Amino acid sequence: MFQVLGNFFSLFGKKDNTKEEEKIFALGEKCREEEKSNEAFEYYVKAAEMGHAAGIFNAGVCYSEGYGVEKDARKAFEHFQKSADIGLASASFYTGECYHDGRGVDKNEQEAFKYYLKSAELGHVEGSRKVGDCYKNGIGVEKNDSEAFKYYLKAAEQNNAEAIYDIGECYGEGFGVEKDEDKARTYMEKAGDMGFYYANKYGEVRDLTPKCVEFFTK
Numbered sequence: 239m240f241q242v243l244g245n246f247f248s249l250f251g252k253k254d255n256t257k258e259e260e261k262i263f264a265l266g267e268k269c270r271e272e273e274k275s276n277e278a279f280e281y282y283v284k285a286a287e288m289g290h291a292a293g294i295f296n297a298g299v300c301y302s303e304g305y306g307v308e309k310d311a312r313k314a315f316e317h318f319q320k321s322a323d324i325g326l327a328s329a330s331f332y333t334g335e336c337y338h339d340g341r342g343v344d345k346n347e348q349e350a351f352k353y354y355l356k357s358a359e360l361g362h363v364e365g366s367r368k369v370g371d372c373y374k375n376g377i378g379v380e381k382n383d384s385e386a387f388k389y390y391l392k393a394a395e396q397n398n399a400e401a402i403y404d405i406g407e408c409y410g411e412g413f414g415v416e417k418d419e420d421k422a423r424t425y426m427e428k429a430g431d432m433g434f435y436y437a438n439k440y441g442e443v444r445d446l447t448p449k450c451v452e453f454f455t456k
Contacts, residue, residue: 239299239302239303239328239332258288259285259288259289259290259293260285260290262281262284262285262288262290262293263281263282263285263290263292263293263296265281266278266279266280266281266282266284266285266293266296269281275300275305275306276306276307277306278296278300278305278306279297279300279305279306279307280306281293282296282297282300283297285297286317289324291321291324291325291326291329292321292326294317294320294321294324294326294329295317295318295321295326295328295329295332297317298313298314298315298316298317298318298321298329298332299314301313301314301317302314302318302332302341310342311336311341311342312342312343313342314336314341314342315333315336315341315342315343316342318332318333318336319333319336322353322356322357325360326360327357327360327361327362327365328357328362330353330354330356330357330360330362330365331353331354331357331362331364331365331368333353334349334350334351334352334353334354334356334357334365334368335350337349337350337353338350338354338368338377346378347372347377347378348378348379349378350372350377350378351369351372351377351378351379352378354368354369354372355369358389358392363393363396363398363401364393364398366389366390366392366393366396366398366401367389367390367393367398367400367401367404369385369389370385370386370387370388370389370390370392370393370401370404371386373385373386373389374386374413383413383414384414384415385414386408386413386414387405387408387413387414387415388414390404390405390408391405394425397432399429399432399433399434400429400434402425402428402429402432402434403425403426403429403434405425406421406422406423406424406425406426406428406429407422407426408422409421409422409425410422410426
């Protein structure tokens with residue numbers, strides 16, 4: 239969940255790490271690697287105060303997880319949202335999660351969808367999959383089967399196993415795409431090979447990974 243320095247540069251296209259706030263953020267990362275939670279938090283806060291997007295996000299993570307500081311869901315949300323408004327994809331995703339679950343802020347499905355969509359547009363794979371879920375289930379947006387399939391496919395193309403499974407399910411049910419059981423089987427087998435298990439009419443249980451979801455025969 240922490241935003242590492244390398245990912246931050248890849249998102250923003252920066253290669254110069256000579257700026258003071260970037261040096262401070264890097265010190266926070268070093269402390270985190272050395273499991274010095276209190277020091278890491280202090281450096282993230284310093285970087286955040288200087289407007290460093292990943293520093294703001296990581297300070298939010300600290301408040302969310304109680305890492306080097308007492309847990310505070312409201313402060314976590316505020317940091318996520320501030321970082322999201324600067325343009326950090328991970329922060330947009332977790333702001334959406336806060337709105338979706340009502341963590342540190344009143345639950346608001348429309349705002350959740352807005353931030354999921356923003357993260358997806360910035361290339362966040364879980365954000366793309368969440369947008370698919372929103373369109374599929376009418377969470378914060380009107381149901382739209384074809385848009386759900388579109389965003390599941392976007393996440394699947396980034397090798398997200400759960401999204402690959404979702405695409406298989408879409409083909410199996412004809413959800414947002416023409417029904418095709420051969421393609422359903424192909425996608426579900428690929429998801430299974432990646433550690434996502436299924437139990438359905440297309441094949442036997444492949445892998446009992448605890449965090450996965452079964453698609454039962456109807």
